[in-house]
Every structure is written in structure tokens, then in C-alpha cells.
Amino acid sequence: MLLSIENLHACVEENEILRGVSLQIRAGEIHALMGRNGSGKSTLSKVIAGHPAYTVTAGGIHYRGQDLLALSPEDRARSGVFLGFQYPVEIPGVSNLEFLRVSCNARRQRRGQEELDTFAFEDHVRETMAIVQMDPAFLERSVNEGFSGGEKKRNEILQMALLEPLVAILDETDSGLDIDALRIVANGVRRLALPTTATLLITHYQRLLDAITPDFVHVMAEGRILRTGDKDLAMALEQRGYDWIDETNGSDTRQP
Amino acid sequence: MSSAAAVEALNKTPYRYGFVTNIETEKISKGLDESVVRLISSKKQEPDFMRQFRLKAYAQWQTMAEPDWAALRYPAIDYQDIVYYSAPRQKEQKASLEEVDPALLETFDKLGIPLSEQKRLSNVAVDAVFDSVSIATTYKQKLAEHGVVFCSMGEAIKDHPELVERYLGSVVPIGDNFFAALNSAVFSDGSFVYIPKGVQCPMELSTYFRINSDDAGQFERTLIIAEERASVSYLEGCTAPMFDTNQLHAAVVELVALDDASIKYSTVQNWYAGDENGKGGIYNFVTKRGLCKGRRSRISWTQVETGSAITWKYPGCVLRGRDSVGEFYSVALTNHHQQADTGAKMVHIGPGSRSTVISKGISSGHSANSYRGLVHMGPQARGARNFSQCDSMLIGDQAAANTHPYIQSRQPEATVEHEASTCNISEDQLFYLQSRGIEPEAAVSMLVSGFCRDVFNQLPMEFAAEADKLLALKLEGSVG
Numbered sequence: 001m002l003l004s005i006e007n008l009h010a011c012v013e014e015n016e017i018l019r020g021v022s023l024q025i026r027a028g029e030i031h032a033l034m035g036r037n038g039s040g041k042s043t044l045s046k047v048i049a050g051h052p053a054y055t056v057t058a059g060g061i062h063y064r065g066q067d068l069l070a071l072s073p074e075d076r077a078r079s080g081v082f083l084g085f086q087y088p089v090e091i092p093g094v095s096n097l098e099f100l101r102v103s104c105n106a107r108r109q110r111r112g113q114e115e116l117d118t119f120a121f122e123d124h125v126r127e128t129m130a131i132v133q134m135d136p137a138f139l140e141r142s143v144n145e146g147f148s149g150g151e152k153k154r155n156e157i158l159q160m161a162l163l164e165p166l167v168a169i170l171d172e173t174d175s176g177l178d179i180d181a182l183r184i185v186a187n188g189v190r191r192l193a194l195p196t197t198a199t200l201l202i203t204h205y206q207r208l209l210d211a212i213t214p215d216f217v218h219v220m221a222e223g224r225i226l227r228t229g230d231k232d233l234a235m236a237l238e239q240r241g242y243d244w245i246d247e248t249n250g251s252d253t254r255q256p
Numbered sequence: 257m258s259s260a261a262a263v264e265a266l267n268k269t270p271y272r273y274g275f276v277t278n279i280e281t282e283k284i285s286k287g288l289d290e291s292v293v294r295l296i297s298s299k300k301q302e303p304d305f306m307r308q309f310r311l312k313a314y315a316q317w318q319t320m321a322e323p324d325w326a327a328l329r330y331p332a333i334d335y336q337d338i339v340y341y342s343a344p345r346q347k348e349q350k351a352s353l354e355e356v357d358p359a360l361l362e363t364f365d366k367l368g369i370p371l372s373e374q375k376r377l378s379n380v381a382v383d384a385v386f387d388s389v390s391i392a393t394t395y396k397q398k399l400a401e402h403g404v405v406f407c408s409m410g411e412a413i414k415d416h417p418e419l420v421e422r423y424l425g426s427v428v429p430i431g432d433n434f435f436a437a438l439n440s441a442v443f444s445d446g447s448f449v450y451i452p453k454g455v456q457c458p459m460e461l462s463t464y465f466r467i468n469s470d471d472a473g474q475f476e477r478t479l480i481i482a483e484e485r486a487s488v489s490y491l492e493g494c495t496a497p498m499f500d501t502n503q504l505h506a507a508v509v510e511l512v513a514l515d516d517a518s519i520k521y522s523t524v525q526n527w528y529a530g531d532e533n534g535k536g537g538i539y540n541f542v543t544k545r546g547l548c549k550g551r552r553s554r555i556s557w558t559q560v561e562t563g564s565a566i567t568w569k570y571p572g573c574v575l576r577g578r579d580s581v582g583e584f585y586s587v588a589l590t591n592h593h594q595q596a597d598t599g600a601k602m603v604h605i606g607p608g609s610r611s612t613v614i615s616k617g618i619s620s621g622h623s624a625n626s627y628r629g630l631v632h633m634g635p636q637a638r639g640a641r642n643f644s645q646c647d648s649m650l651i652g653d654q655a656a657a658n659t660h661p662y663i664q665s666r667q668p669e670a671t672v673e674h675e676a677s678t679c680n681i682s683e684d685q686l687f688y689l690q691s692r693g694i695e696p697e698a699a700v701s702m703l704v705s706g707f708c709r710d711v712f713n714q715l716p717m718e719f720a721a722e723a724d725k726l727l728a729l730k731l732e733g734s735v736g
Contacts, residue, residue, distance in 0.1 A: 049687075049691050050687075050690070050691070051687055052683065052687065072690070073687060073690040073691050074690045074691075074692075074693050074694060074695050074696070076691075077690070077692055077693040078693040083691055085688065085691075088688065089682070089684050089685050089688045091685055091688070091689075091702075091703065091706055092706055092707065092709075093705070093706030093707055093708070093709030093710070094702055094703070094705070094706035094709075098702075099689075099692070099702070102694055102698070102702070103689075103692035103693050103694060106692070106693030106694060106695075107693050110693075142706065142709075159692060163692070163693070
């Protein structure tokens with residue numbers, strides 16, 4: 001078991017957002033997590049990555065048998081947990097190249113690989129950029145500053161490719177992308193999915209799942225996973241909407 | 257980890273340059289009156305014009321009051337409790353480095369400024385100033401081949417009295433302000449640079465100021481003259497030992513640029529800033545001004561200010577020449593209980609003169625950081641332009657940042673633009689970097705150096721990396 005989430009409860013300030021999430025993810029699997037806005041999908045991803053604004057009040061997360069919640073965010077990243085952000089932040093004045101190098105070396109060091117100097121890293125990153133068809137000119141720019149939505153998302157996939165995570169969580173990486181950008185991102189994700197790694201795709205749309213076939217589809221509502229199925233569940237959702245899930249599960253989870 | 261906690265840990269590194277050198281010094285007793293001014297002048301065997309300069313300044317100083325308009329709080333300075341002349345005892349006028357006291361050479365070695373022939377910084381000539389007295393200047397010969405004069409102020413007064421008499425006090429008049437008047441009366445030494453017509457100075461020039469004494473005031477005087485079409489890049493570095501008491505540092509720097517000349521003056525200031533409770537540290541009251549005297553002349557100030565308990569400093573350019581250019585790029589970082597009131601003055605006199613001010617203030621701990629700047633457009637400054645940008649970054653929730661821009665325009669065809677912003681290190685930026693495996697301390701210094709990038713890009717290559725490191729070091733312990 002790569003990632004095991006058991007009865008996870010979490011709140012931000014006084015509001016409970018996660019109300020007992022359980023999810024098991026094995027190596028080689030691709031999971032899709034769907035659900036309305038506000039159902040807790042992004043919160044789940046941030047709690048896994050260790051965002052300080054969220055407090056876990058019950059339950060836990062184990063990563064390769066280890067208590068993940070005991071680790072700092074940077075330790076989680078170094079040991080192979082990756083979160084692709086829905087809204088990557090801009091960092092003015094910090095060159096993308098330098099940021100990627102420091103980040104990549106932090107992960108390499110943990111894996112016992114030698115750190116790459118500026119020149120070696122630049123070769124490495126240029127090769128990797130081809131996966132997401134990104135122009136090397138983006139290396140010279142400040143991290144995400146002035147990037148379009150699609151460029152920011154590609155930069156996230158580039159980071160994922162450089163960090164070679166064991167568990168990659170992509171939070172609405174497909175939102176706001178045009179068809180071409182979506183294909184590039186989906187190709188990147190597919191190429192990086194290995195028998196030793198697992199992917200959790202948070203998405204609203206079937207179109208990403210047309211390009212990447214998930215092994216499991218989960219539907220979240222009100223801070224819990226209400227339904228789990230295979231790719232057909234996503235298809236059914238696409239056709240019938242979330243109301244259908246609400247109806248088949250009783251009306252208590254329905255939102256106004 | 258929260259950003260506040262992250263900031264907490266960044267502040268705990270000891271100051272690396274806090275040691276004291278044991279060396280025999282020649283000191284006069286504390287206190288200041290006219291006889292002390294005469295004594296300093298006679299100890300330095302100065303010509304009459306210098307003695308008159310000092311006496312006039314002293315007389316002016318006595319009629320002046322210490323300025324109180326800055327946003328700074330400190331106990332009253334007792335000017336009679338300061339030693340006004342202190343010099344390391346060594347042979348007169350060292351002809352070569354072999355004659356310099358080894359303890360002094362060792363001091364500069366420890367500071368990372370090797371002076372000896374074999375270990376010198378390549379392509380940087382250094383004037384080493386210890387307790388306001390110049391002890392050695394490297395590469396003098398090589399510079400002389402190009403006609404460049406780089407020596408201590410004391411030597412300049414002896415060897416080039418006509419230049420000193422002509423230019424000293426021509427940019428910062430003796431009665432300019434309280435601290436400048438005091439400096440003019442009692443200054444001990446400093447650096448002198450003269451670049452003749454048409455000469456591009458072949459190497460970086462640098463003065464390294466080291467305070468060693470705990471009760472002597474520090475009063476250096478720097479004068480740089482660039483003749484027509486001459487250019488020079490000059491860097492000033494500063495450190496001091498850690499004492500529980502405060503030391504007064506009141507320097508004056510004057511720059512003169514003639515037609516088509518350019519002077520770039522960079523400062524990496526790392527005086528001792530006091531401990532985390534605000535005990536000790538340097539009181540830095542400095543007057544720095546450049547005169548763009550000639551047409552198309554250019555003066556650029558770049559400063560990275562990290563030390564001092566108190567900073568009172570407003571480098572400026574008087575843009576007298578037609579189409580002259582003044583620039584000011586500054587990073588001022590305050591931490592613990594440091595206070596800084598600093599900014600630029602751009603005085604536009606000549607038509608078509610242009611100036612740029614980029615100021616980045618970073619306040620951490622319980623510190624206070626104020627930008628105070630003046631842009632003045634005189635009646636002749638037709639078509640003159642200024643652009644000012646003042647950005648403040650707050651780290652933690654106990655620090656303060658203020659911006660006080662003063663804009664005066666007597667010329668309707670002059671343009672003044674001012675932009676200001678304040679930001680925090682956001683939790684989301686910090687988390688983003690952490691989620692990529694970067695530790696909070698490294699993340700904060702990455703964010704801070706990104707914030708300062710525009711200014712670091714202006715520093716001479718050799719020192720940009722150093723400035724980056726210095727900032728990281730100063731911030732250590734502000735994240736936890």
C-alpha cells in the first residue's frame with residue numbers, strides 16, 4: 001500500500017471540511033477524485049501535502065507504512081509525495097531555473113543521488129521540458145510570474161517530472177486548459193505513471209479521463225467519499241450529473 | 257510550519273565579524289572642543305587650508321542641533337563621551353605591506369579581505385580602513401600606470417592638496433547637516449579616488465571599513481572625482497566587533513562627476529546591529545551625495561544595508577549637468593530591534609536630467625524600516641524625469657515599514673512618478689516552496705532575494721552573490 005487514508009477529519013479554523021475520508025492507493029494505480037466545488041477535494045490534497053492552515057482532528061494518513069502527518073511539508077515532498085497545485089503561486093524575482101534546481105536537488109539528496117550543479121541541471125531540465133513541450137525560455141523567467149493558466153499547469157507537470165514522485169496528486173490540473181494544452185498535460189501524466197507510482201487526479205471533467213483511464217473513480221461530497229467505482233462511474237456522472245449521486249445516496253448530501 | 261514560526265528561526269545566527277583585534281592604539285582623551293580639532297589636524301600634519309576647514313566646521317557644528325525628524329528612537333548621544341582620535345600605532349606611512357602590523361593584516365584576512373600580495377582579490381583594489389585610519393591600499397602601482405589615484409584621504413591631503421582643497425566640501429558643504437559638520441571638523445581618514453580625463457578605471461576599487469574600538473567615534477571621509485569621460489566602480493564594505501555599548505559612525509562621502517563621467521558607488525554595509533534584545537550596535541549617521549556636475553554625467557548608488565542598530569542615511573544626487581543621470585538602488589534589511597530611516601534624494605537642476613530610485617525594505621523581528629526620499633525638480637529642470645519605486649516586505653507580525661516620499665516640483669514640464677507597495681511573505685508562497693522539498697529558512701531567503709532581485713542585478717558581479725549570502729545569513733533564525 002502506497003498511500004492509506006483512514007477516517008480522515010480535518011478543519012480549517014473552526015470549520016470541519018473533511019468528515020471521515022478513507023482511501024487506499026496502491027502502486028501502479030490511477031485514481032480519479034470527482035465532486036462538486038466545496039466537497040473537500042482540494043482540502044484533501046492540501047492536507048496530504050501538509051498545508052499549515054488545516055488541522056487534522058481525527059484519523060490519519062500512512063505513506064509506505066509511515067505516519068505521513070508527522071512529517072513536515074518539505075519532508076513529504078522529499079520522500080516522494082507531490083501536489084500539483086490548482087492555482088500555482090507566483091514568486092517574483094526567483095528564477096524558475098534556480099527554483100527547479102534547488103527543488104530537484106532536495107529530492108535527489110533524499111534518494112541518495114548526487115546533486116546536480118547548474119550546468120548538469122540545465123541539461124537535465126531541458127530534456128525534461130520536452131515532455132510537456134515547454135519552451136526553455138521559461139527557465140529564465142520568475143517562477144510562474146506572468147505565465148498563462150496553461151503555462152502554469154505545464155510548469156507543475158515539469159516539476160512533477162523532475163521530482164519523480166511516488167504519489168502524485170494533481171488538483172484540477174486540467175481546469176482552464178484548451179484542448180491542446182490538455183493533451184500535452186495528459187501525455188505528461190501518462191508518461192510519468194509507472195508500475196511503482198500512483199496518481200490521484202482531482203477533476204471535474206470526463207475529458208481528462210478520456211486521455212488517462214483511471215482504475216478507480218471516487219465521488220466526494222460534504223467531506224466524505226460517497227461512491228467508488230471504475231471509469232464507468234465517471235461516464236455516468238458526466239451524463240447524469242452529481243444530483244444522481246445525491247439521489248442514489250439519499251438527499252442529506254445535497255447542496256443548495 | 258507557519259511563516260511566523262519560520263521567520264523566528266531565521267534570526268538566530270551569530271554575527272561572524274564580532275571579534276576584537278588586540279592592538280596598541282594611540283588615543284586622545286574623550287571629549288570635543290576647539291583644541292581637540294586643532295590637535296587632530298596637527299597630528300595629521302595638515303596644511304593650513306585643512307585646519308581652517310575643520311575649525312570652520314567645528315564652529316558651525318556648535319550652532320547646530322541634532323536632527324530629530326527621523327522615525328528613530330535612541331537615547332541622547334553624549335558627544336563629550338566619545339574619543340575623537342584613535343589610530344593603530346604603527347610606523348608612519350607604510351611604504352610596503354611588510355611594514356603593516358601583522359595583527360592588522362590578520363584581521364583583514366579573517367574578514368575575508370586578504371591584503372598580502374599573493375592572496376589579494378584579483379581585479380579589486382582595496383583600501384583597508386581600521387578605526388577610521390587607512391592602513392594599506394593594494395594595487396596602487398598598477399592604478400598609477402593609468403593615472404588613477406587611489407589612496408587614503410590623509411595621503412591625498414599631502415600629495416594632492418590642490419584637488420582636495422578644490423573638491424572637499426563642494427558637494428556636502430561643511431554646514432550641510434549636524435553630522436556632516438561634525439565629520440568635517442574631526443574626520444580622521446578615508447579614501448580618495450581621482451580618475452583622470454578619458455580613463456576607465458581598469459579594476460574595481462573598494463574600501464573596507466573596520467571599526468575596532470568600543471569608545472572611539474568613527475568619522476571617515478571619502479572623495480571620488482571622475483574627470484570628463486572617466487568612469488569608475490567603487491565598493492564599500494563595513495564590519496564591526498560586538499560590544500554592549502553603541503558606537504557612533506558619522507561618515508561623509510562626496511562624489512563629483514564631470515562631463516560624460518560615470519561613478520558607480522556600491523555599499524555592502526554589515527556593521528554590528530546589536531543583539532536580539534537591541535543591546536549594542538552601531539549608530540550610523542551618514543551623508544552621501546554625488547554631484548553630476550557635467551553634461552550627461554551619471555552617478556549610481558547601490559546599497560545593501562543589513563547592519564547598524566540605527567541607520568540615518570539618504571544618499572543623493574545633485575543633477576546639475578544637462579541630461580545627467582542619477583540612480584539609487586537599495587536593499588535595507590532590518591531585524592530584531594534595528595531601526596532604519598533611509599532613502600534617496602534626487603535634486604534635479606539641469607534640463608533633461610533623469611533619475612531612478614528603486615528601494616526594497618525588508619523588516620523582520622521587532623524592527624522598524626522607513627523609506628524617506630526627496631525628489632526635487634528645480635525651475636530649470638525642463639523635461640527632467642524621475643521614477644521611484646519603494647517596496648516593503650514585512651516578515652512576521654512585529655515589524656514595521658513606512659514610506660515617506662517628499663516631492664517638490666517647480667517645473668511644470670518635469671515628470672515625477674512614484675510607486676509604492678507593501679507585501680508579506682505569504683503562507684501560500686512559503687507552502688509552495690516547502691511542498692517542493694525546500695526548507696522554510698531557505699524558502700524565506702529565496703523569497704527575500706527574489707524580492708531584492710532588481711537591486712542585486714545592479715551590484716558589481718563579484719559582490720552580487722555575496723550580498724545574496726549576507727541577506728540569507730542575516731535572516732537566519734527568522735524562521736522556526
